[in-house]
Amino acid sequence: MGKNLATKLAAIVVVLLFFIYGIIGIPHGSLKQSIADRIHLGLDLKGGIHLVLAVHVEEAVASTTDRDVQRLEAALPAGGVTGATVGKSDPAHQDIITITGVPVGQMSSLRTLVGGNDYASYEASSQPDGSMRLTMKPTAISDLEARTLETSIETIRQRVDSLGVSEPTIQKYGLGDNQVLVELPGIANADEVEQAIQSTSKLAVYAVVSGPYESEQAAMTTLNNVIPPDATLVHGQSTPNSPDQVWLLNRASEVEGTDFRDASGGTDVNGRPNIHFTLTTEAGDRFYKYTDAHKTGSPTPGSMAIVLGNKVREVASINGAIRDQGEITGTFTQAEVDNLSLMLRTGALPASISYLETRTVGPSLGAASIRQGVIAAVVGMAAVMIFMLIYYKGSGINADLALLLNLLILLGFMGYSHATLTLPGIAGVILTIGMGVDSNVLIFERIREELRAGKTAAAAVKEGFAHAWITIVDTHVTTIVSAAILFLFGTGPVKGFAVTLTFGLLANLFTAVYVSRLIFDAHLKGKERGTALSI
Incomplete structure (x- = not known):
């Protein structure tokens, strides 16, 4: 019996050290900083920006x-x-x-x-x-719209990564069709975020049919109020300070953002900012046929319009055939060139986006949420531990030790998985404490029944754990299934609640049964037969 207890105790110590490492890792700097490096705070605790975007699939x-x-x-x-x-x-x-x-x-x-x-x-x-x-x-x-949404999410993620955001949430938003949820903890400048995401506006090159016209009305007059079915009117400016003009462009683009394989900023021979680009093989072949057929000196010379965000940014003559490499020179600032180059390197949006919701959470509000959440958790846990000591006497110490170890394992789980702790996640921690108490109550009450039936303390403990085990597993499994549903269909904060609740329940199965049983066995070891149990 003694050897068996020593083995179980060693196993618990190993588990304890394992999860302590999960919480703090290899310590460097302060303990608080070590924990913060392993357990990340969500938007509602750290502050940041919450966006809901609609993708026009x-x-x-x-x-x-x-x-x-x-x-x-x-x-x-x-x-x-x-x-x-x-x-x-x-x-x-x-x-x-x-x-x-x-x-x-x-x-x-x-x-x-x-x-x-x-x-x-x-x-x-x-x-x-x-x-x-x-x-x-x-x-x-349906397949095309689904691919468009997934591509948009991936493109937005690459844009956000350029901001250096730690642990961003970018995912399909379950409350609406073709919507994207973006949560960026630790970011306070909403304009910077919107500019980075908006830089994914669709870039495309179109063949110019006619124009420019002074206005849309002038264009319609020239066209006898009939726009060809394969063409469309697009507004734009030939220079930053020029008045708005209108061009008639082919409806289908010659090349667009998804056709670009690489891009980098530079300057042309006149020192103006420009973009050097490389197209995919298929797009290069297609672009060569178009530019070769409409270059200067050909039977059908033409020009092409560079359109960004449904606005003409430049109209250029085709001086020669272009295959897979070329450059875009226009009325761009250096910042615009840098943004466009980054956009083309990492992929452009296959469809435009619009903002449905923008919300900023300040760091002070996040700090207040942490403080209040921690106070709630500490007060709740202290109240539970005091109750267990008063109601179950000496056995309450057993339950309190199991609760503390439960919390330690839960935080270790989160550290190893790099899970994000949110305010609902703190609520999940508190609920886990309640579930842990519930398990101890089931076990202790069963032990009391066995003692009242006249069994010895050792036999009562054995029967109490054996009969309560099925009920504990049943309640935990059903709750974990509910948490899994919340995780699959919920948004960021709801997912945080589901994650902490699931980790906590798994930890509780270990502490409420294995650890508590070991403490009882260690207490009763060496006691005389018939010794009373403080419960």
């Missing part, structure tokens, strides 16, 4: 169908279909492509073309007027 659908319109226009002649017109005739339904003017004898060739794998995401249907309609399948739209 419908733009990704429109951009994809615009590209497919271009692909179809190029593929039709090669597929034996001549004289047909491809476009999107309904602005309200950007997921529909219409092919008109198909000769009757070439309809079979068209069906073969659109029925191939290249257009498997579309449902083709012939119309009474002889045209064909390609409608993007709902599953394809």
Whole structure:
């Protein structure tokens, strides 16, 4: 018996040292700093910025169908279909492509073309007027929107990482469709954050159809109030101080943010800030065909517009064919060049974003939350420990030691997992204390019943733990399942509550059963048979 107790005690000491290391690691500086390095504070405790962003995923659908319109226009002649017109005739339904003017004898060739794998995401249907309609399948739209949201989250995360934020929360927001939650502990400058995230505005290069016009009204007059279905009017400025102008651009971009593989800031021959870029292989081939066909001196010379955030920033003539490397020179400041280069290196947003909610939590409010939360935890734990001492007498010491070890293991868990402690997380700690007391009450009351039945102290302890064990496991497992649901579907603070509660419950299973039982066995060891138990 003595050897068995010594082995169990050694195991507990090892567990104790293991979790103490989880809390403080290798100490350097003050104890407070060592703990802070291992257990990070959440937004509500440290202060920072809370943002909810909406991602306009419908733009990704429109951009994809615009590209497919271009692909179809190029593929039709090669597929034996001549004289047909491809476009999107309904602005309200950007997921529909219409092919008109198909000769009757070439309809079979068209069906073969659109029925191939290249257009498997579309449902083709012939119309009474002889045209064909390609409608993007709902599953394809859902997949595209989901990918757009995930890409946006990853892009925003890379933007935020450039700010050096420790333990940011960037995830899908469960309270709305296509929304992103951004929480940045320790950041006080909201303008800096918004500028960094906003720098992910979509950058694209479009072919200029006509313009500039003095106003949108002037453009519509020139166009006889009819905008071609494959084009769109875009506002912008040729220089920072010039008046607003309007250009008619192709609706489909030639290259856009996701086509850039690398970018860096520099200066042109005139000393103006510019951006050197490298395109992906596929985008480079596509861009070469466009620039070679419309360079100066070609039968169809043209120009291209650089559009950032749905605004024309520069319109440039095409002096020569560009493949996978080139430079963007315009009316950019050095700061804008740096932001754009960073954006292109790490990926641009596939769709634009808008702010739904912006909230700043000051450091003083976070400090007050910590102080009040710690006071609540200390007062609650002290009250519980005093109650256990009064009600269960000597056995209350057993319960109090188990509670202290439970708290130590919980903090060690958080240190090893680098979990973020939030104000709801502190509430989870307090609830864990309550669950620990509940387990001890179940065990102690069962021991009292066995003692009243006339059993010896050792036998009562053995039976008490054996019968209470099933009930303790049952209550803990059901609570852990509830915490898991909160973690899966909750937002940041709710996740913090779920994490601390789960860790605490797992620690409690160990302390309430294994540690408490060892303390009872050690107390009764060597006692004479029939010795009373203080409970």
